Amino acid sequence: MSTTTWLKQVVEVEVGAVAHGGHCVARHEGRVIFVRHALPGELVRVLITSDNGGSFCRGDAVEVLRSSPDRVTPPCPFSGPGMCGGCDWQHASWGAQRDLKAAVVAEQLQRLAGVEREVVVEPLPGGHRDWRTRLRLAVGRDGKPGFRGHHSHDVIPVDHCVIAAPHALDDVLDRAWRPGSELAVTLDSTGKQHVTEIAPAQRRGGRRPTPGPSKLRRGSGGAVERAADRDWLVRADGFWQVHPHAADTFARVVGEWAACEPGDHAWDLYGGAGLFASVLAAQVGETGSVEVVESATNAVRDGQRALADLPQVKWHVGRVEDSVTRAPFTDRSPSVVVLDPPRKGAGAAVLDAVAARRPARVVYVACDPAALARDVALLAGHGYRLAQLRAFDAFPMTHHVECVALFTRGD
Incomplete structure (x- = not known):
């Protein structure tokens, strides 16, 4: 470990591959520098903004000596070193932004789950500006x-x-x-x-x-949102997708891959206000059932109001890792499980409980590629393979990317 700090020094580096988190990797004198405001292949001067004396430090590209063909002028005057931290990729063309995100998803899957897969990040309608609601x-x-x-x-x-x-x-x-x-x-x-x-x-x-x-x-x-062919009255400061086309897009993909039959039993874990539960309920019909688990009581109240016409939807307030090991979840195994966990992912306790019920399909909505990759590996340990993956640019200009994955049993 180095005892010398580079904090506030400026170093010249050639930028390497993109990394998870909105930066690229460079190396200088045997150390790794995570560089923001740069693109792969560029030659830049980097101001070191964080250095604890270890094997890596962080910095901002403050001067571009050789630019990438993907570089564009940021459309926002508040974007750049030392400025607003909300957008990571304003200096890249929109197509390049999606390519960078695709590379991150593929790298995380390979490194953390041993899965080799070509990834394409699909745009949502409306372009890469004027989208955040x-x-x-x-x-x-x-x-x-x-x-x-x-x-x-x-x-x-x-x-x-x-x-x-x-x-x-x-x-x-x-x-x-x-x-x-x-x-x-x-x-x-x-x-x-x-x-x-x-x-x-x-x-x-x-x-x-x-x-x-x-x-x-x-x-x-309350805020009125429209998705999955119905209106939702939800807390204005609560959770809902920030892109106006995201909720409807994800609901459509989840429905296609869940493919429940009338009379089936399904789980919707981390169910929020019941967006995916509404889709599952339409598939299982009045003879089926959908068990929803959500820890936020306000979201559950919103969902109960929105889905009052669907008695087959049963609501449970609590942590997913606690709920799935108790009745009624232990009474009947689901044919399909949908998960939409927070950024940290579902984790071993939840996925162990899910796999123990042996659903035919698991549909997983992920907002973090690293967490998704870790959970891909956990599900693989239970015999579930990653059968399908779609990635969406639900957060243009930022490093965030949303993925929907389908897992099926290997037997």
């Missing part, structure tokens, strides 16, 4: 809203955002807010704007507050 902003000490820098508490004030859906930030960026607070902004499917101001004390408490009259500035009554 849910945003989280921070408010600086001066009361001005903005976005935080990469791995930083600094608030970068902005007067617009190129990935925000049109009108999402109307009357938000040009006014003063409570210093230190956060703003949850949603533009729902009807075009209605919702703005929730979250005070600093509530943020420090580690939980999301229930908006009251003094918190909900406009758009009270």
Whole structure:
């Protein structure tokens, strides 16, 4: 381990392959540098921004000496070294962005699961700008809203955002807010704007507050979202896909791969407000059943209201790893299991319980390639092979990518 820190030094490097997390890998004097704002094959000068003296450090490309043919001028003036940390790939063409994400998914599958697979990241409708319908902003000490820098508490004030859906930030960026607070902004499917101001004390408490009259500035009554051929009334500051075409796209793919028969029994784990449960319920019909597990009580309430016409959907509030080892889950084995876990993935405890019930198919929705790859390996240990994989650019300009995977038993 090196005892010398390179912090704030500038070094010249040739940039190597893309890595998970919105950066590329370079090497200098035997050490690895994770470089942001660069592209594979470029020659750049890198300002070291983080160095703990170990085998690697982090830095920003502050000067491009030889550029990639995929490089473009970032469309946002707040994108770049030391600026807004929300977008990772504004300096790459949209096609190159998807290629970079595809390379990351393929690399994670190969390295963590031993699976060799060609990956194509598919675009969603609407292009790579003006798409984000849910945003989280921070408010600086001066009361001005903005976005935080990469791995930083600094608030970068902005007067617009190129990935925000049109009108999402109307009357938000040009006014003063409570210093230190956060703003949850949603533009729902009807075009209605919702703005929730979250005070600093509530943020420090580690939980999301229930908006009251003094918190909900406009758009009270919940956000209306449209997906899977029905309307959903959900919390404006709760979870829903941030791309307007994502929820419907994922529901369609999950339905195709679940392929339940009338009378089947299915599980929807990490079910949220029941988007995938609605699709499964339509397939299993009145003679079948769908068991949904979700830990967020607000999401369950939203789902129970939205799916009140589907009595075959049964709701369970709690952690998935606890619920799947208790009745009624131990009473009957499902033919299909759908999982949409958080960023860390499902993990061994959940997948052990799922595999023990021997469903014919497992459909897995993943927002993190590394977590997906780890769970691919765990399922392989139980005899489930990765039969299908689709990846979607549900977060253009950023390093995030959404995958939907189908697993089938090898026997």
